[in-house]
Amino acid sequence: MTETRYSYTRLRGERVEISEILSSRIENMRKLLLGNEAIAQAAIESGVGVVCGYPGTPSTEILETAARLKADAPNLYIEWSTNEKAAVEVAAGAAYSGVRVLVTMKQVGLNVASDPVMCLSYIGVKGGMVIVVADDPGPISSQTEQDTRHFAEYAHIPVLDPSSPEEAYLMTKAAFLMSQRLGKPVILRPTTKVCHASATIQIAEYRIQNIEDRYSPLRGEHCDDLKDLHRELPAGAPRFVKDPRWVIFPPLAYRRHNEIAEMLQKESESATEFDKFYNEHSRYGIAAGGVTWAILNDVLIDLDVIISRLKIGRPHPAPLRLADTFLAETECVLVLEELDPVIEDILISRKGVIGRDIQIMGKRSGFVSHAGELLYADIKKYVCDFLGLSNHDNEEDLIAAPDCTPVRAPVLCAGCPHRASFYAVKTAAKGKNPIYCGDIGCYTLGNAKPLETTDTCLCMGAGITIAQGIKHSNPDTTVFGFIGDSTFFASGITGLANAVYNNVDVNIIILDNRITAMTGGQPHPGTGKTMMNTDSPPIDIEAVVKALGVGFVKKCNPFDQVSAVETVKSAVDFNGTSVVIFEAPCINLIKKPKLYTVEGCIGCMRCVNEIGCPSIFVEDKTAKINSDLCYGCGLCQYVCKAGKIKEVTL
Amino acid sequence: MNIVISGVGGQGTILASKILAEAAKQSGAEFVRTGETIGMSQRGGSVLSFLREGNISSPYIQKGGADLLLSFELCEGARNLPYLKKGGNAVINTAKIKPLSVSLGNAVYDEAAITGYINENSSATFIDAEKIAVSLGNAKCINIVMLGAAFGKGFLNFGKETLIEAIKSTVKPQFTELNINAFEKGIEATEL
Ligand code: SF4
Ligand code: SF4
Numbered sequence: 001m002t003e004t005r006y007s008y009t010r011l012r013g014e015r016v017e018i019s020e021i022l023s024s025r026i027e028n029m030r031k032l033l034l035g036n037e038a039i040a041q042a043a044i045e046s047g048v049g050v051v052c053g054y055p056g057t058p059s060t061e062i063l064e065t066a067a068r069l070k071a072d073a074p075n076l077y078i079e080w081s082t083n084e085k086a087a088v089e090v091a092a093g094a095a096y097s098g099v100r101v102l103v104t105m106k107q108v109g110l111n112v113a114s115d116p117v118m119c120l121s122y123i124g125v126k127g128g129m130v131i132v133v134a135d136d137p138g139p140i141s142s143q144t145e146q147d148t149r150h151f152a153e154y155a156h157i158p159v160l161d162p163s164s165p166e167e168a169y170l171m172t173k174a175a176f177l178m179s180q181r182l183g184k185p186v187i188l189r190p191t192t193k194v195c196h197a198s199a200t201i202q203i204a205e206y207r208i209q210n211i212e213d214r215y216s217p218l219r220g221e222h223c224d225d226l227k228d229l230h231r232e233l234p235a236g237a238p239r240f241v242k243d244p245r246w247v248i249f250p251p252l253a254y255r256r257h258n259e260i261a262e263m264l265q266k267e268s269e270s271a272t273e274f275d276k277f278y279n280e281h282s283r284y285g286i287a288a289g290g291v292t293w294a295i296l297n298d299v300l301i302d303l304d305v306i307i308s309r310l311k312i313g314r315p316h317p318a319p320l321r322l323a324d325t326f327l328a329e330t331e332c333v334l335v336l337e338e339l340d341p342v343i344e345d346i347l348i349s350r351k352g353v354i355g356r357d358i359q360i361m362g363k364r365s366g367f368v369s370h371a372g373e374l375l376y377a378d379i380k381k382y383v384c385d386f387l388g389l390s391n392h393d394n395e396e397d398l399i400a401a402p403d404c405t406p407v408r409a410p411v412l413c414a415g416c417p418h419r420a421s422f423y424a425v426k427t428a429a430k431g432k433n434p435i436y437c438g439d440i441g442c443y444t445l446g447n448a449k450p451l452e453t454t455d456t457c458l459c460m461g462a463g464i465t466i467a468q469g470i471k472h473s474n475p476d477t478t479v480f481g482f483i484g485d486s487t488f489f490a491s492g493i494t495g496l497a498n499a500v501y502n503n504v505d506v507n508i509i510i511l512d513n514r515i516t517a518m519t520g521g522q523p524h525p526g527t528g529k530t531m532m533n534t535d536s537p538p539i540d541i542e543a544v545v546k547a548l549g550v551g552f553v554k555k556c557n558p559f560d561q562v563s564a565v566e567t568v569k570s571a572v573d574f575n576g577t578s579v580v581i582f583e584a585p586c587i588n589l590i591k592k593p594k595l596y597t598v599e600g601c602i603g604c605m606r607c608v609n610e611i612g613c614p615s616i617f618v619e620d621k622t623a624k625i626n627s628d629l630c631y632g633c634g635l636c637q638y639v640c641k642a643g644k645i646k647e648v649t650l
Numbered sequence: 651m652n653i654v655i656s657g658v659g660g661q662g663t664i665l666a667s668k669i670l671a672e673a674a675k676q677s678g679a680e681f682v683r684t685g686e687t688i689g690m691s692q693r694g695g696s697v698l699s700f701l702r703e704g705n706i707s708s709p710y711i712q713k714g715g716a717d718l719l720l721s722f723e724l725c726e727g728a729r730n731l732p733y734l735k736k737g738g739n740a741v742i743n744t745a746k747i748k749p750l751s752v753s754l755g756n757a758v759y760d761e762a763a764i765t766g767y768i769n770e771n772s773s774a775t776f777i778d779a780e781k782i783a784v785s786l787g788n789a790k791c792i793n794i795v796m797l798g799a800a801f802g803k804g805f806l807n808f809g810k811e812t813l814i815e816a817i818k819s820t821v822k823p824q825f826t827e828l829n830i831n832a833f834e835k836g837i838e839a840t841e842l
């Protein structure tokens with residue numbers, strides 16, 4: 001007889017049975033993991049077979065970690081797809097075949113992927129499908145503060161909202177089970193402060209969650225018979241089973257719509273292990289979700305306040321009975337959540353259903369701000385205002401903020417090829433008062449002084465297309481559209497086809513730095529590398545552009561300023577869509593080739609004011625180069641008309 | 651213990667917080683959490699890392715909540731000083747990285763005012779970690795010099811061996827020796 005063992009899980013605050021088989025693995029499985037790493041770890045432990053995504057802060061490290069853990073999952077297929085839509089579709093095909101799949105993206109990526117995601121909600125999946133969509137309250141590195149919980153509701157897809165890295169770990173596992181049980185994709189929606197926080201996580205301890213899970217990654221199916229669990233399917237046996245359910249037609253969509261509504265209704269009757277009502281029998285109560293829940297608990301401990309709390313871990317379908325019980329016990333409720341008032345709206349509607357006169361304070365009532373993160377200080381202030389506590393107790397204990405610190409905005413790296421490209425375009429277009437349409441990538445930083453070569457930026461791929469609309473309405477103006485290499489593959493090609501076919505006289509500048517740089521350096525179809533560690537013939541951007549029929553196509557090195565400027569000038573002179581490809585690698589791909597230094601500066605400050613390289617600084621009214629930061633690109637030497645900038649060989 | 655590490659993108663604040671977290675874990679801390687504000691930091695923006703251990707739910711430290719502030723750059727030290735508890739400890743690198751706004755004349759980097767502010771509001775230890783790192787032949791190890799200095803001042807609750815083990819298990823193997831040297835030099839700098 002096997003002896004039963006127990007272990008205390010900190011997160012759930014309860015004892016959990018651990019079977020004898022697993023107890024041997026417990027030693028040393030306490031790992032310090034980033035939220036994103038925890039998600040990847042949990043997916044691998046859940047037997048995920050396909051991982052795809054498109055890079056985007058704060059989600060990028062999930063897929064990168066999965067690639068690192070590939071040794072633990074020899075059958076894993078992993079790719080950075082060309083964009084989020086492709087990622088979801090590739091994953092869907094695998095999930096139709098019974099394979100468990102993970103898709104990763106940031107919140108704006110979900111906009112790109114929304115077409116397949118909306119339809120997949122009707123069609124459903126066979127293998128568990130977890131779509132991780134990282135939201136970015138703040139926003140810290142995004143264009144919008146959209147709330148994926150709302151998107152999930154709109155798409156009729158369940159969504160889990162982790163409050164910490166360890167919960168992200170548990171929820172990922174639960175999401176696979178949920179997806180498999182419901183036959184639908186499930187969204188996991190961590191936010192920046194979960195993705196980029198790390199915590200010591202008991203991996204082995206949490207593995208118990210999988211005892212019940214009889215999914216076999218080898219067979220791509222759920223095994224009722226334990227014996228099958230470790231047996232592969234016979235060689236060559238297809239996993240995909242033909243069935244009319246995989247073809248979306250209006251009558252099917254109609255039928256599924258009703259089924260899904262019923263299914264979600266039924267789900268909402270029960271709560272998950274991540275939803276909880278901590279009943280302290282107080283008249284006042286606080287409801288929260290996501291990282292706000294974690295910070296709230298710290299605030300309450302610091303304030304020494306004991307109060308009833310409702311935690312929502314699955315905002316859709318919301319645990320209605322649990323919400324009702326919470327409301328039945330309270331008279332006045334504060335709702336704290338980042339982004340949209342999702343939990344608040346659930347409570348407002350339940351209040352109507354149960355017919356109790358409860359005051360609900362949140363974003364709808366104007367009590368809590370709609371935009372931005374909820375930091376410790378904000379949460380503390382809201383809690384104090386809500387409970388009528390004074391919040392000034394430690395004012396005199398705080399160090400006053402300084403007024404002498406200069407702002408430090410992000411800038412293009414010293415030696416970045418984009419700086420040279422922007423400068424060449426600017427020089428070529430001098431006197432023309434052009435309009436510069438930018439795009440998403442490091443090169444969005446081209447908007448800053450002194451370059452100021454980004455007048456618009458909307459979303460991935462919009463530089464090329466916005467330029468066309470501007471040209472139609474400003475026919476006498478020179479219009480440039482900028483796009484990076486990864487963005488070109490993600491969503492630039494269609495926009496370029498639009499320009500060529502409609503013969504719009506815009507000048508498209510492709511900034512090809514050979515990598516997806518903004519998110520830390522991921523391969524794309526132009527790089528020749530894949531996430532499976534294989535080489536693939538790179539797709540030649542120039543050939544693609546030519547194949548689209550663009551009449552003027554030239555490739556050149558932006559650091560060769562003389563010819564770069566000439567090339568842009570002829571592109572502008574060309575009547576019709578023109579494309580210049582500036583090709584030079586991101587500095588993170590190359591070793592520092594040499595250094596530059598200033599000797600006998602005459603103090604004209606041209607190098608400082610023209611190009612804004614962060615390694616050039618001013619001391620005693622002369623320009624100096626920080627030899628640590630300088631990456632030896634030589635642009636400043638071209639700019640210095642006095643010839644005072646010298647090359648130093650390393 | 652609550653630690654805030656501040657610096658400029660590329661200075662290795664995240665690696666430093668990883669090492670401290672690893673050391674805390676190895677010395678038996680029940681729970682360790684770290685949090686970063688990275689975002690666009692890679693392009694030379696301000697970066698901030700938080701490290702907490704103990705019975706807490708979130709890694710984010712509020713203003714006035716840090717026991718220790720390590721700043722890898724001077725004005726970032728001033729910017730983030732309000733995170734420090736009154737009477738808390740601080741180690742600040744005196745090396746300056748001037749933001750572009752300063753070179754362009756849109757902002758000023760007033761070293762005297764910045765140092766004055768720090769001294770007025772704390773009893774921070776200043777060290778020229780950059781000079782030490784450069785003397786070791788690699789300015790990239792400023793972060794480890796700073797950890798050494800914090801340890802040398804007695805601001806870290808870990809044993810020296812634990813920290814060295816944490817460095818070894820965190821940095822790339824080819825940089826282990828350099829980083830251990832940097833750590834020792836950081837300690838020495840506080841003994842002068
Ligand atoms: S990471 Fe590369 S592309 Fe981005 S700013 Fe730096 S050099 Fe330029
Ligand atoms: S060569 Fe000049 S422009 Fe290029 S990185 Fe060095 S200082 Fe900056």
